[in-house]
Amino acid sequence: MSEDDVPIEASTPVTGQSRMDAAWGSESDSVASVARPSTQTGQVFEQVYKPWDGTLNPRWMRNWAIFRHHLLGIFRKGHRPWGVPTKLFLIFVFIASMTDVALTLLFAILGEPGLYELWGVGRNNLYAHVLGFFPRNMLFYPLVAALLVGGVISEDRSNGTSALYFSRPINRFDYVGMKYLAVASIQALIILGTLMLYYFADILSMGRGWAWIIDTFPMFLTTMFCGVLLIVTYTSIGLALSSVSRGKFFPGIALLAIILGTKTLAAIVEGLFDKSILYLISPYDSIAHVGQALIGANMMYDHPWVWSLVSVLAFNAISLYVLSVRVSSMEVTRE
């Protein structure tokens, strides 16, 4: 063969070099060098079949498992692995949401009634704890929702785990429903949890009596209700976005874009034409308006609050519709 004398340069520092021949028909001059394995270990591997004859629990137990998987993932390993940035941010928001708790306690200890009145439980403060725009609904809660919903539906398709999970006796709607509940619960832990802390910190630190509690408790419950409304709305929109997209980030970004973008848009219109009606397309502002009406805080919008309520309901209805349509047509295979 003529190629045999093709030189590999003398300077080429090659140790295991060899001139490779064409695929087959290789004749005499095969060169080879071999390195020996340093150790030789063997492995005897015996398989013992262990049958199992337990009974499987019914539907509610399976659903509980799904819920638990997602919720506990926030706290410990071994359940759904939420990303580290997400967890860090959740902690940050949890702490940041407790500024009013901290200030209440601080002023209660200092005994400054004037400052205390500024920070203690009251209509406007309860409203602000859940529905205030800056910073809570601009930087905290929508971001929390965005981080949580990002990929929560689409991950199963991108990981391929949907094929594994849906081969279990699980109903898709149960599966997504439990994810919904889990995501909402995590947000509730932050938003409603800190709200409760705030309320009880106030009672404890100021030694409030029953009269005060009876007086403010309906207001507190209303705020809780508004918080639930906020969580449900953000979660519905977020999960609907998560179900229509494949990516991990798209739903989060889209949720932020919807919440902040519509608000900016409405603000432009208000600035230019002095009309607040466009705030109806902003989920946050609609909820805030409903909250202002229910809690009794200062109204910041010109249109009737019932319109905002209708708008909030419409947001939820549309999102849940999209979600359920997507879920029922969900592919089980990997995309």
Place this chain on the structure above:
Amino acid sequence: MIPDVSQTGEAVEQQWVPQPKAPVVMLNNVGKTYGRYQALGGVSLALSGGVTGILGLNGAGKSTLFKLLMGKLRATQGEVRLFGTNPWKNPAPYARVGYVPENESLHDWMTAFDFVTTFARLHGLTRDEAKLEAERVLEFVGLTDVMHKKIGRYSKGMRQRAKIAHALVNDPDLIILDEPLQGCDPLARTTIMNVIRELGRMGRTVLLSSHILSEIERITEQIVILHQGRLLAIGNVHAIREQLDNIPHTIELECSDAKALARDVLSLDSVHGLQFPTTTKLRIFTHHLGEFHKHLPTIVVENNHNVMNINNPDDDLQTILGYLTGGSR
């Protein structure tokens, strides 16, 4: 043009000229580590021409090796040279390289024809040239009838072939195929194997990795065995086996009269042990496989034995790999 900021020393020439005497692929003491984990350690290797199978278990460093060659990864030590050029610094050698990556993802939203055409144009072909080339390579891999359908609708084998087509479009001198046969049905596999053999026969350098040993064997005898990032063996599979002569080779013959055949075989120097598992079976131990096989047919024919079966249980890739890697995972 685009400044090559990371370059050291002289500017990169635009008209890339391969170094004429350099081997197509050369690795000198190349290592790649990820933190504490060593994917490849001190591999030296030079290849030009022919089909070479890179063998190794999952995680042996085959893909790392290819990615180093394709400039996807930067070697933590040693030199990598593709046609004499460092591929991490300069993508010019890829004008002669076709690469079929391991991962299954493809641009599902385009047709195979568009896919191949687009990537042909990255070689500097015009639109029309690229279309011609695309038609040719797609024909070559047998996708002509479906080439205007979306890749997303292709089966695994078709996707694999589309990938190969895109790699062949520049008529490369070096073709690197990372697990090309994985997930293909027998028909597709046979087709792809034909393609690879064909390329080898044309004098192209083909590197292919696989862990389906019987298939490598059908394509080539030239192998490189990697294990845990180390180069374990390189060369002809039989030559490698022969070098490992401290373990006797076993040859099993099935014939009508084992004892009679044994008597004749015994005269050969290379035989150093015999065994009779059954009356019609003869097991021969030898240190010199080639020597023995050279003489065996003559003995059989001369003495008119009736040999039905010759089996060589040690002489396949699987055994070699098992032996070299010490049977561990």
Place this chain on the structure above:
Amino acid sequence: MAKDRGETIWTALDRKATAIAEFTMRQYRTRISTWVVLGVGFLSISVVLLFYIDAMNTEIEAIDNDGDSFDSDGDGYVDGQEFKLGTDVYDEFSHPGLFNPPIQPEPASMYINEDDYDWDYSDARSVASTGYDDDGDCRESQLLDSQKDTNNDGIPCNIRIVFNSLTGEYQIFADAGVDEDPDEDRYGKEAQHRAFVLAIGKLGFVFLLSIFIPLFLATGLIRDEMTSGTMHYMTAKPIARGEIFLYRMLGYLGIVWPYMLIMCVLMALISGLLGPGDQFFRFADLGVWFSVLIAALLATLVYGMLFSFLGVLWKYGIILALPIAAWELGMALLSMSVPESTFLRMSIVGWSMSIIDSGALLVWPDMDMFTQAGSWAGGSNEGNSFFSFESEALPGHGALEWAQSDLGLGMGPYPTIIVSMMVLLAQAAFFWFIGQLVFKSKEIE
């Protein structure tokens, strides 16, 4: 076939460039999310447009700024008429009906908006005197010349304007009865129109569209390919990674720029046709729209480069992009209130917005004056009007004040545009440069 390819570097470059750019554009086109994002962008701008259309078709309620449509003494003659004819406004028994021949009372509506707004010149710094007493209550009144010249500039029945170089504002000294009751509708529509163009350009195009569209489209430009593993195909070709980055960007621009162009042309057409004015179409506004277009194109370019670079830098690049978007939001608001702030120099949105402000200043050189006049509101706002009514600024003035801002660079409009464009281009080049550096040193798994 002897290849006559590779004649020059440029032809080969061009082939690769178009191949990747086309490829990228197709990729975008096949994704639903692209269309959703672009569609939502279109919808949001359209929503604001709807409000604009509505505002343009609504008559602004005329307000009697100087209050002379009242009949203070109840003699059946409104104050304006009495004043003009020299009878006593507060004396029931002194009115023009006692004249010989008696003069009939005029309807009150004649004394609303009776003094049209007419400061029709561009540079207030060279002309110090303006204003025309349309209703004649200064010119034709039987006052002495010295009484007609209450601002003491030697010219009766005019408005004297003094530019205060310290505050950068205008002081307005009007003779009594001059332009004291301007036309709200005329001023308001013009002000709203200008405010709309500016606000939609700055907040709509440069902020909303130019941040969110690249956020969705450009962040994954390189990163998505790297995560999905399809980048292997491209990097295995004889093409430098810096080129890949650049050409992918070209493909992105190939989608985004035409979109921005279409949006701008659409908005320019609609607002030009519907906008106030005597002409059929406001041709002059095209200049402003052109500057909006330039700003939006450059902003999408820079943001695209930046977000794409962040995507290359880190798998979770979008998490880095969010704080940047928040910073830009802050800068956008800052640029509308304090345009000379130094912080703006460290943003993208600040430079882009100054292009629009400059464009607006070139097309509407009377912008400062116009704003000031709205605030002056026929004098009613400063209390030096004849009747000294407590009154607000003219409608639309607030919106215009909000949307308009001065040039912060301390240069004229043309230098500002040129400098801003250069800076934006340099930013884009810088992000591309470090982007490709990072991309080059990235190991692709």
Place this chain on the structure above:
Amino acid sequence: MTYEWVIETKELTKSYGPHVALDSLSINVPKGATGLLGPNGAGKSTFFKTILGLIQATSGEGKVLGHDIRTEGLDIRSKIGYMPEYEALDNDMDAIHQVRYSGELLGMNPVVAMARAHTAMEYVGLGELRYRPISSFSTGMKQATKLACAIIHDPQLIIADEPSNGLDATARDSMLTTLYNMVHSGGRSVLMSSHLMEDVERVCDSMVLLHKGKLAAQGRIEDLKAIDREIEIHVWGSADELEQAMSQEGLEVRREGRIMRIKHDGEHTTHRILKCAAHTGAQIRRMHEYEASLEDLFIVIMERFGYGVKSSEDLLASPAEARRVDAPEHMGGSGS
């Protein structure tokens, strides 16, 4: 519940719009191990999904373990273990938790699920690796984890889609052994699809062959192997000469690299081969009667359906050839 067949379908059809994925399949799968074969895109995965009740069949009916696939999907899915084809694991979880969670999804309580997860991991041979994150696993370990997920509740029937895909020799070995043991010492049924015919041969007794959604063949593997007898030899050295010599001898030779197959032609075929070898000095490393493997069977059946194994001579004759002139010397030469 008693049932004769593990899986039984009648005229099962599934179409996506105009595209027919399954075309009136009537399949009976007995107890024990069965291989489901077919080229890529034959509808194997669709078939699996249909019998799992994950997608609704367009028409026809089917029963799995005696349950109707249309109405009793939940019961079927409680009783089978499905091992998907593609990666189906959450890379950020530890293996043991992934397996446990998939057990919990069946309705096991967490304690039982954990215990069973340990057993299953042990059984598939990942005992000491179970606390490692899945992202650090090799393909073989991932496949084994998938199998562990499938067998955590010790199902009646294991459906494995391409279980040996992408595995190296050792991992493949243990995967197949595990499946084999499931059938032979566990008494479970296995339905597996594979591209590697050797795998199916090793584990299964019977097989079903699909092609473009249609049933191509069904039956016991033994019965289906009825192809001309051939003798296969592995030659080393002087292969060309040997081939020539044998052709002159009048033997019919098919050659594939250094492997040749000679059509069996009377008793003395082997002798004649050896004679040629002695003559040419070729070494015959192996010689044995070639049992038609499923792969050949597959190709034969597929050829009847109009497929062909494509050979290729045309790469060199292309316009691209002209570009090779600037190739370095040692590259340009030789060729075909």
